[in-house]
Amino acid sequence: MPTPSLPELPIRRLTLRDLTACADLSENRGWPREEHKWGFLLTAGKGYGIDDPDGGLVGACVVTEYGTQDRPDLGAIGMVLIAERHARKGIGRRLMRQVVSAMGTTPLTLHATPYGRPLYEELGFKVTGRAEMLSGHFTPGGTESRVATRAATAEDLTAILRLDEEVFGADRTHIITRLPAFADQLRVAEEDGRLIGYAGAWPNMDTHVVGPLIARDTEAAKALIASLAAHTDRPLRTDIDVRHQELLAWAKERGLASVAFNAVMTYGITEVPGDWTRRFAPLTVAAG
Numbered sequence: 001m002p003t004p005s006l007p008e009l010p011i012r013r014l015t016l017r018d019l020t021a022c023a024d025l026s027e028n029r030g031w032p033r034e035e036h037k038w039g040f041l042l043t044a045g046k047g048y049g050i051d052d053p054d055g056g057l058v059g060a061c062v063v064t065e066y067g068t069q070d071r072p073d074l075g076a077i078g079m080v081l082i083a084e085r086h087a088r089k090g091i092g093r094r095l096m097r098q099v100v101s102a103m104g105t106t107p108l109t110l111h112a113t114p115y116g117r118p119l120y121e122e123l124g125f126k127v128t129g130r131a132e133m134l135s136g137h138f139t140p141g142g143t144e145s146r147v148a149t150r151a152a153t154a155e156d157l158t159a160i161l162r163l164d165e166e167v168f169g170a171d172r173t174h175i176i177t178r179l180p181a182f183a184d185q186l187r188v189a190e191e192d193g194r195l196i197g198y199a200g201a202w203p204n205m206d207t208h209v210v211g212p213l214i215a216r217d218t219e220a221a222k223a224l225i226a227s228l229a230a231h232t233d234r235p236l237r238t239d240i241d242v243r244h245q246e247l248l249a250w251a252k253e254r255g256l257a258s259v260a261f262n263a264v265m266t267y268g269i270t271e272v273p274g275d276w277t278r279r280f281a282p283l284t285v286a287a288g
Helices: 016-028 035-044 091-102 117-122 154-168 218-229 245-253
Strands: 011-014 046-051 057-067 072-082 108-112 126-136 148-151 185-191 194-204 207-215 236-241 257-267 279-281
Touching: 011 091, 016 035, 016 046, 016 057, 016 072, 035 057, 035 072, 035 194, 046 091, 057 091, 072 091, 091 117, 108 117, 117 126, 117 257, 126 245, 148 218, 154 194, 154 207, 185 218, 194 218, 207 218, 218 236, 218 245, 236 245, 236 257
Parallel strands: 072 108, 207 236
Antiparallel strands: 011 046, 046 057, 057 072, 108 257, 126 236, 126 257, 148 185, 185 194, 194 207, 207 279, 236 279
16 A cells, blocks of 8 residues: 555544654644643544654644533633654644534634744634743742631632633633642632632643742732742742732742743634733643
8 A cells, every 4th residue: 555645644532642753743843742731632632643654743723612512602722743754744734624623613722932823823813812831940938928828728629610610701610620630739729718719730841840830910810920930949940920910910920931932823713801900821832
């Protein structure tokens, strides 16, 4: 049997058996391997990939759906990667067209690097916001927060799910219920026994990524970040909506430095749903 040409190679669903190949693809493009994150995304979402006849993957991406299983309210596209030897041959465009088609009328969102943004704009995605990636060792200081924080317990799950859906704008129970196994820390902020925010910190290579971060206001968001930092020796990394200027300035004062900016893009909707004033950082930009 002759080997199919590159444009004819089939796109298939990825599973956890493809974890190493996905991590290899990340490494091939100069990204960290991020096996922990890949494993989460491949089980919580839908992976799509193209097999390379010579071994490994030509390309891959992941879609995370939110809302009801039969009719999702939102789909987030992430980890769009094409192997270096196959770059600039239209493979990314073909993979994205397939995913957009498979999602039908479901609104879509993604975080785009400056490199990927032209392709997404060509496909009809519009820039609706920006996120700033910060990273560094957190240095405690300043006045002590009056917001009470503590480690989350199983009894907090119902309140976390209720708050999360209200702020995110769609049900993501399948994501939140995986957090205790995925994250090293999951903490809540409360006032008078009422939950007013929550945040996780999950391991990614040598850092702890802060996300998701949902809070009633900036003070609660600061308290959650500080409480997560107090329980790790690793540098923190997070992606904060640029509209939260006060939180960004505070984080930089505490030792986190700006690394990059990503454009938040949408397809089929004019803006990401939910309440941005309480949504400070995503679980990961790959999952919206």
